[in-house]
Amino acid sequence: LLFLVFVIKCRRSSNPLLPTELPIIGMLPSLIANWNNLHDYAAAGLSASGHNFELRGPPATSVRYLVTCSPANVRHVFTTNFTNYVKGEELAAVLGLLGGTIVTADGESWRLQRDTIHRVLTRPRLLASLSRCCRDKVAGGLVPLLSHLADGRTTFDMEDLLGRLVLDITVIVVFGWDPFCLAASMPPMHVAAALDTLMEVAMRRHILPVSCWRTMRWLNIGQERKLAKAEAVLYRFVAESIQKKMASDSTGTGDDIISYYINDPNPDPEFLNRDREPTDFLIRTFINFMVAMRDPMGSALSWLVYNLATHPHAMLAIREELAPIVATRKSGDGVVVFDPDETKDLVYQRAAMFESLRLYPIAPMERKEVVADDLLPSGHKVQAGSTILISTYSMARLEQVWGDDCREYRPERWLSSNQDGSGHTLRHVPSHVFVAFNTGPRACLGKNISVALVTSIVATVVWNFDVELLDSNTVKPKLSVILQMKNGLMAKVKRRPEDD
Numbered sequence: 001l002l003f004l005v006f007v008i009k010c011r012r013s014s015n016p017l018l019p020t021e022l023p024i025i026g027m028l029p030s031l032i033a034n035w036n037n038l039h040d041y042a043a044a045g046l047s048a049s050g051h052n053f054e055l056r057g058p059p060a061t062s063v064r065y066l067v068t069c070s071p072a073n074v075r076h077v078f079t080t081n082f083t084n085y086v087k088g089e090e091l092a093a094v095l096g097l098l099g100g101t102i103v104t105a106d107g108e109s110w111r112l113q114r115d116t117i118h119r120v121l122t123r124p125r126l127l128a129s130l131s132r133c134c135r136d137k138v139a140g141g142l143v144p145l146l147s148h149l150a151d152g153r154t155t156f157d158m159e160d161l162l163g164r165l166v167l168d169i170t171v172i173v174v175f176g177w178d179p180f181c182l183a184a185s186m187p188p189m190h191v192a193a194a195l196d197t198l199m200e201v202a203m204r205r206h207i208l209p210v211s212c213w214r215t216m217r218w219l220n221i222g223q224e225r226k227l228a229k230a231e232a233v234l235y236r237f238v239a240e241s242i243q244k245k246m247a248s249d250s251t252g253t254g255d256d257i258i259s260y261y262i263n264d265p266n267p268d269p270e271f272l273n274r275d276r277e278p279t280d281f282l283i284r285t286f287i288n289f290m291v292a293m294r295d296p297m298g299s300a301l302s303w304l305v306y307n308l309a310t311h312p313h314a315m316l317a318i319r320e321e322l323a324p325i326v327a328t329r330k331s332g333d334g335v336v337v338f339d340p341d342e343t344k345d346l347v348y349q350r351a352a353m354f355e356s357l358r359l360y361p362i363a364p365m366e367r368k369e370v371v372a373d374d375l376l377p378s379g380h381k382v383q384a385g386s387t388i389l390i391s392t393y394s395m396a397r398l399e400q401v402w403g404d405d406c407r408e409y410r411p412e413r414w415l416s417s418n419q420d421g422s423g424h425t426l427r428h429v430p431s432h433v434f435v436a437f438n439t440g441p442r443a444c445l446g447k448n449i450s451v452a453l454v455t456s457i458v459a460t461v462v463w464n465f466d467v468e469l470l471d472s473n474t475v476k477p478k479l480s481v482i483l484q485m486k487n488g489l490m491a492k493v494k495r496r497p498e499d500d
């Protein structure tokens with residue numbers, strides 16, 4: 001009987017690009033076989049199935065997802081029928097320490113957290129301090145280190161280096177102190193490694209049956225053991241950073257994010273208890289700030305540098321766009337450091353960044369839980385309690401939307417010529433088609449900040465150095481909730497001659 005069921009099921013999924021479903025174990029073997037290549041496997045399956053397919057795990061488990069990359073479905077789920085699609089309790093469990101914070105919260109709790117974070121991130125003093133901090137770190141840390149590496153013609157991991165820069169900026173802006181990870185001695189980065197573990201294990205938890213990873217957690221074995229250690233490292237780091245700030249700065253300068261929460265004369269009891277001590281929720285909220293800032297900016301920077309290094313025409317176009325700014329500077333020691341305010345509106349720079357985020361979205365897979373039965377624009381019925389996975393990675397690879405060259409890095413697709421022939425403007429692409437910053441009421445609150453920071457950092461690197469990758473073929477996405485690189489980004493840099 002089992003054999004018959006097997007034959008029938010295999011016949012049904014005769015498309016070799018779709019996962020094969022087996023009795024008892026469902027599609028798990030196909031997923032495990034393609035574990036190291038899961039995003040491309042999903043993209044191929046979605047393309048072969050007309051942009052939607054059902055992913056089924058063992059029948060006794062809750063692994064039963066509708067996987068989609070259809071922009072019409074995305075608009076429906078994230079905007080038109082927003083209240084019917086929530087993050088859900090299972091996601092809160094999958095993300096462990098982040099459970100209950102803005103990335104997993106729903107309803108009133110989410111709205112209140114979003115309002116607070118929006119107020120914090122739009123304070124002019126914070127924005128000024130962010131720009132200053134970014135510029136100082138690039139001028140005093142990144143450029144000297146790259147110059148040193150250039151002089152020695154040393155091979156180094158660019159992803160690691162940019163990750164150090166972003167971690168320093170994040171800790172300064174969030175907690176008001178500098179961990180000096182970007183230093184020639186390359187100190188170990190336990191916090192960064194712990195953040196990476198959080199995201200990698202979350203990806204496994206998405207796919208594995210809940211009972212499976214819960215048992216591993218209970219037994220404290222495998223990846224779950226690693227995660228428990230990483231959570232302890234993060235929790236301690238954030239709790240100590242908050243204590244340090246509270247002890248040192250009772251009046252508060254307001255230039256960092258934590259000051260906003262701890263110096264409130266009428267503190268929210270969710271954040272500070274009656275003795276004005278930080279609550280568990282405040283600590284987890286600040287782990288979330290670390291994740292929201294460090295992870296996406298580190299990933300966005302690395303993929304952008306990779307794309308520019310492998311597409312010299314785009315590198316040249318950025319330098320051409322920067323040349324008029326450099327021309328207005330008094331000549332100094334030859335090194336030019338760009339301010340976020342100078343680069344954030346440059347059209348080609350933005351196009352280069354968006355094109356990189358299109359192909360390598362920092363959140364390659366989104367997850368939503370259905371509140372009440374509904375019909376998606378694609379014609380698929382979804383039931384209350386079921387889960388939808390949205391492959392944003394596959395959305396960039398839709399030929400109908402982005403054209404036959406959708407897999408190519410081509411910033412020019414973002415440009416439209418001005419009618420008076422005076423150059424280009426950035427083409428508007430609806431956010432349910434280009435979902436790198438999410439779409440609808442939960443769109444990213446840090447988009448403008450990140451564009452300013454990422455463009456200025458990349459402008460400084462590209463203007464002052466030539467980047468040569470060691471082997472661009474080894475650069476692949478790692479399986480994680482955040483799209484980082486699997487083997488790093490091994491590179492060498494050369495100072496650019498001033499008259500180039």
Ligand code: HEM
Nearest residue numbers: 114292293296297300362363436437438442444445446450
């Ligand atoms: C290139 C950089 C960035 C990219 C591509 C990016 C992208 C995203 C995406 C895709 C989401 C949705 C995540 C989800 O719901 O699963 C998101 C949410 C969010 N982002 Fe960003 N982000 C970036 C930088 C930042 C920065 C620097 C901040 C500042 C702290 C920030 C703050 C947030 C917050 C608070 C949310 C939650 C919004 C909500 O659920 O209502 N992001 N971001």
